[in-house]
Amino acid sequence: MSMFSLFSRRPLLSLTGLWVLLAVTAGPASAGWRDMLDKVIGGGDTPAATTGSAATTQAPAAAAPSSQEQETGLRAAISGFADAAVKRLGQDGGFANDPLVRIPVPEQLQSLKSGMARIGQESLFNDFEASMNRAAENGVKEAAPVFVDAVTSMSITDAAKIIGGADNAATEYFRSKTSDSLRQRLRPQIEKVTSEAGVTNYYKAIVDKAGFLASYLNKDTLDLDGYVTEESLDGLFAAMAEEEKRLRANPLGATSDIVRKVFDWFK
Numbered sequence: 232m233s234m235f236s237l238f239s240r241r242p243l244l245s246l247t248g249l250w251v252l253l254a255v256t257a258g259p260a261s262a263g264w265r266d267m268l269d270k271v272i273g274g275g276d277t278p279a280a281t282t283g284s285a286a287t288t289q290a291p292a293a294a295a296p297s298s299q300e301q302e303t304g305l306r307a308a309i310s311g312f313a314d315a316a317v318k319r320l321g322q323d324g325g326f327a328n329d330p331l332v333r334i335p336v337p338e339q340l341q342s343l344k345s346g347m348a349r350i351g352q353e354s355l356f357n358d359f360e361a362s363m364n365r366a367a368e369n370g371v372k373e374a375a376p377v378f379v380d381a382v383t384s385m386s387i388t389d390a391a392k393i394i395g396g397a398d399n400a401a402t403e404y405f406r407s408k409t410s411d412s413l414r415q416r417l418r419p420q421i422e423k424v425t426s427e428a429g430v431t432n433y434y435k436a437i438v439d440k441a442g443f444l445a446s447y448l449n450k451d452t453l454d455l456d457g458y459v460t461e462e463s464l465d466g467l468f469a470a471m472a473e474e475e476k477r478l479r480a481n482p483l484g485a486t487s488d489i490v491r492k493v494f495d496w497f498k
Contacts, residue, residue, distance in 0.1 A: 296493045301390035304493030306382060308478060309405050309471075311490065313378045316470035321372035327364035331473075332466030334363045337458050339448065343437070346444055355440055359433035362425075363455075367463040369424040370417065377416045378467075381409040395497040398479055399472040406468050413464060421460045430455055 296304065319325055326332050336344050336356055344356045385408045387393075393400050425431065434455060438445045478485055482494035 293496070296496055298390070300489060301394060301493050302387050304487075304489040305387060305390045305394055305401060307487050308475070308485075308490045308494065309401050310379070310382045311478075311485075311487070312402060312471040312474040313382055313405075313467075314375075315474045316467050317371050317375045317378060319470055320466055321368055321375070323368065325371075326367045326463075326466055327361060329466075332469055334360070334367055334459065334462040334466070336360050337453060337455075339453050340437070343441055343444055343448065347437070347441060352440055355433070355437050359430070359437060362428045362430045362433050363459050363462070366421065366425040366428040366430055366459055367466065369428065370421045370459070370463055371467060373420045373424070374417045377413060377420075381405075381413055385409055390493075391497065394493055398476040400475075402468055402472040402475050405471070410464065410468075414460060417464065418456060418460045421463060422456045425456055425459055430459065 320329075320332060326334055336359065340356070344353070347353060347355065382405070385405065387404075393404050397403075438448070441448075478490070478494060479498070482498055483491055485491045485494065
């Protein structure tokens, strides 16, 4: 049967049918016709049909977090850093057993410590140092609500810059915004626990034992409560920075959905 007889019997043969017929009768030589017909019927390039492979549909890209989501996520992250730091440092040995945050003897007493160590009196300083670290551990535990309030009440500007910043950018921002108020609110707690831990008593024991060496001390410049307060804050911020670095390394490991979203987006 010829192609002409087919056309005469089926004058309404569709373009699609014609494409199939040409493919069968013309073989490779009809490739140009197939291309033209594809354009007419709107097929265009159909790599999935010509190769036999299944078409792959890509999922739409995730939307960037909004400004509100960025601020909420950043605040939640900082709250998490502070909570983890307080729990870590507020336990027995939290300060004393961690070289990163352990509180040393004040600089004003270092020369006296060296002199008394030569005469076998270093244990007095060991007890004194232990009492300061114990006071810091108890102080941060009692001051936990202070940190929670500071996180919730602080203002945040340019959250995207902070989230996309250095490994400790959020901690440093929190420190810059809250350190003065935290110092004022933390000190009464520290004064209470330094008294309970016997910090002042150990210091007095050192001065009494030092004898004439104590005359070289400027006792008026040594504020033990202020010193322990500053060291406690420094330790807390250092611990928070470690928590932040850990989150930035693996944002998908965060327990909060909003924290995961914003930190993973800016990673």
